[in-house]
Amino acid sequence: MFKYVFGVDLGGTTVKIGLLTTSGEKVDVWEIPTRTEQNGKYILGDIAKSVRAKMEEKGITDSEVMGVGIGAPGPVDSKGVIYNAVNLGWGKFNLEEELHSIVKLPVKAGNDANVAAYGEAWKGGGKGYSNMLLATLGTGVGGGIIIDGKLLNGATGAGGEIGHIHIEDEEEDTCGCGNHGCFEQYASATGAVRLAKRELVASNEDSVLRSENDLTCKLIFDAAKAGDALAKRVIEKYGYYLGKGLAAVASVTNPEVIVLGGGVSKCGEILFDLLRPSYEKYVFPGSANVKFALAELGNDAGIFGAARMLIDKD
Amino acid sequence: MFKYVFGVDLGGTTVKIGLLTTSGEKVDVWEIPTRTEQNGKYILGDIAKSVRAKMEEKGITDSEVMGVGIGAPGPVDSKGVIYNAVNLGWGKFNLEEELHSIVKLPVKAGNDANVAAYGEAWKGGGKGYSNMLLATLGTGVGGGIIIDGKLLNGATGAGGEIGHIHIEDEEEDTCGCGNHGCFEQYASATGAVRLAKRELVASNEDSVLRSENDLTCKLIFDAAKAGDALAKRVIEKYGYYLGKGLAAVASVTNPEVIVLGGGVSKCGEILFDLLRPSYEKYVFPGSANVKFALAELGNDAGIFGAARMLIDKD
Numbered sequence: 001m002f003k004y005v006f007g008v009d010l011g012g013t014t015v016k017i018g019l020l021t022t023s024g025e026k027v028d029v030w031e032i033p034t035r036t037e038q039n040g041k042y043i044l045g046d047i048a049k050s051v052r053a054k055m056e057e058k059g060i061t062d063s064e065v066m067g068v069g070i071g072a073p074g075p076v077d078s079k080g081v082i083y084n085a086v087n088l089g090w091g092k093f094n095l096e097e098e099l100h101s102i103v104k105l106p107v108k109a110g111n112d113a114n115v116a117a118y119g120e121a122w123k124g125g126g127k128g129y130s131n132m133l134l135a136t137l138g139t140g141v142g143g144g145i146i147i148d149g150k151l152l153n154g155a156t157g158a159g160g161e162i163g164h165i166h167i168e169d170e171e172e173d174t175c176g177c178g179n180h181g182c183f184e185q186y187a188s189a190t191g192a193v194r195l196a197k198r199e200l201v202a203s204n205e206d207s208v209l210r211s212e213n214d215l216t217c218k219l220i221f222d223a224a225k226a227g228d229a230l231a232k233r234v235i236e237k238y239g240y241y242l243g244k245g246l247a248a249v250a251s252v253t254n255p256e257v258i259v260l261g262g263g264v265s266k267c268g269e270i271l272f273d274l275l276r277p278s279y280e281k282y283v284f285p286g287s288a289n290v291k292f293a294l295a296e297l298g299n300d301a302g303i304f305g306a307a308r309m310l311i312d313k314d
Numbered sequence: 315m316f317k318y319v320f321g322v323d324l325g326g327t328t329v330k331i332g333l334l335t336t337s338g339e340k341v342d343v344w345e346i347p348t349r350t351e352q353n354g355k356y357i358l359g360d361i362a363k364s365v366r367a368k369m370e371e372k373g374i375t376d377s378e379v380m381g382v383g384i385g386a387p388g389p390v391d392s393k394g395v396i397y398n399a400v401n402l403g404w405g406k407f408n409l410e411e412e413l414h415s416i417v418k419l420p421v422k423a424g425n426d427a428n429v430a431a432y433g434e435a436w437k438g439g440g441k442g443y444s445n446m447l448l449a450t451l452g453t454g455v456g457g458g459i460i461i462d463g464k465l466l467n468g469a470t471g472a473g474g475e476i477g478h479i480h481i482e483d484e485e486e487d488t489c490g491c492g493n494h495g496c497f498e499q500y501a502s503a504t505g506a507v508r509l510a511k512r513e514l515v516a517s518n519e520d521s522v523l524r525s526e527n528d529l530t531c532k533l534i535f536d537a538a539k540a541g542d543a544l545a546k547r548v549i550e551k552y553g554y555y556l557g558k559g560l561a562a563v564a565s566v567t568n569p570e571v572i573v574l575g576g577g578v579s580k581c582g583e584i585l586f587d588l589l590r591p592s593y594e595k596y597v598f599p600g601s602a603n604v605k606f607a608l609a610e611l612g613n614d615a616g617i618f619g620a621a622r623m624l625i626d627k628d
């Protein structure tokens with residue numbers, strides 16, 4: 001009878017590891033550095049050592065552990081093969097088999113954004129729903145899609161990469177992916193700042209944002225809430241694009257709930273009011289009746305989702 | 315040991331029924347009329363009677379039959395509930411339970427477009443792939459998405475409704491769904507004719523299309539192939555929009571293969587050349603490496619897909 005499961009959230013600078021019970025209670029959460037030197041050759045060994053040390057510390061035997069789930073910053077296919085995690089210096093290899101051969105426990109691997117969606121669906125903003133879309137609004141826009149309780153990984157692990165659907169023909173700036181008019185050029189935190197800078201250049205209108213040297217998404221939303229007219233227009237535009245992009249994804253995947261996570265989601269439920277007009281305008285009517293929710297697990301979504309992959313596997 | 319399975323493709327005027335072996339060979343295919351009178355109350359009874367009559371004719375016993383799969387023209391959720399199949403006069407009810415109570419065999423139900431996708435994935439253009447997108451280019455644009463071998467149904471059976479994602483901001487004509495700039499306003503057969511009519515109005519340029527009273531998609535493609543410059547521009551525009559819409563769907567779902575079906579797909583592989591430039595321009599790079607194929611089962615896709623749902627269920 002399994003009592004425990006490990007969830008690993010592998011990032012570019014730190015690895016967050018969670019020891020959870022199989023019903024999803026946190027027993028312990030800690031971090032180790034991500035050693036990216038020499039093409040990241042130490043990373044999996046470090047994780048295995050840390051997991052094994054924790055088992056010894058807590059007196060946990062192999063037979064009590066369901067396994068180790070790991071979310072990694074790159075596309076991971078359904079066989080556990082990771083493709084080109086550039087931040088870690090990794091090429092293409094079977095992450096599940098490799099980590100399993102070192103840690104000697106069952107391993108399940110997934111893309112970090114998809115895994116976070118799994119966490120939110122299990123214990124966070126999407127709890128109780130089988131069909132969920134998580135949009136992570138941070139430096140970029142990531143996504144994870146849960147269909148009938150399962151992750152949509154896609155052929156090469158690029159499923160749920162909602163940040164790069166095209167939503168604006170008139171865009172002249174280039175997205176990080178090389179295209180123009182990608183969803184994440186507007187709906188990320190960076191996108192909100194970009195929209196604000198454009199609005200500031202377009203007029204001489206008074207705005208508290210003019211005195212900010214280091215514009216952030218939070219400053220823009222705070223200014224809008226305090227009544228700044230220009231900031232208000234910026235967040236309305238932000239909401240327009242957020243709703244438009246989510247409508248495209250929801251028209252295809254028909255979720256019950258759309259969960260907003262990432263830094264921008266800290267702005268709160270005002271986001272729902274901002275996005276709803278364009279969401280309703282652009283969505284296929286059959287997918288219009290959706291609930292919106294905020295992510296609840298913050299940085300813990302990855303460890304919960306990673307652990308959950310194991311529980312699902314058995 | 316099951317030997318047979320029935321696949322039912324329920325349309326607005328006829329019901330097509332297939333008796334297949336469980337490995338997918340056709341034993342018999344026939345049609346009965348769809349009696350839509352009195353809110354379609356006779357439809358399921360007619361189907362059950364026809365299935366039972368065929369079993370008697372062939373001397374097939376209940377224990378040899380895996381069940382009856384049925385694709386219906388409306389959203390069907392994963393519990394078998396159909397929502398509002400207006401063409402049949404039906405409201406919302408559990409189609410699986412209702413048909414099961416009459417035919418006394420296991421029943422599995424799905425949306426017709428999704429079911430057709432399942433058929434193409436099993437025995438047609440998507441054979442051998444676990445992650446497929448079927449785009450049905452007919453009067454409208456329907457779709458079906460297969461993820462890891464399973465249908466993406468969505469929360470209310472509206473999954474894969476790719477025809478109504480928004481791809482053009484400048485559109486003034488209204489789509490059947492009430493929106494403007496939907497994928498199906500361009501990529502359907504009707505859309506191709508609309509693009510041609512616009513092009514004809516925009517100039518006085520010579521074109522064989524001017525002498526056609528009843529413009530069809532086939533006439534446009536034939537004219538383009540024969541060297542008509544205006545028709546060529548029309549099919550290039552058609553391909554532009556087809557690629558742009560498919561790119562949005564593929565960026566989210568990351569398929570291995572995109573299969574084109576419906577009337578327009580009879581124009582053949584020229585479609586791949588036409589759509590590829592905009593597909594590659596707009597798709598997320600991680601989903602760029604996709605194969606394109608033509609649907610192969612034609613009107614039989616529905617019965618194969620419907621039957622396949624049963625085989626998957628067990």
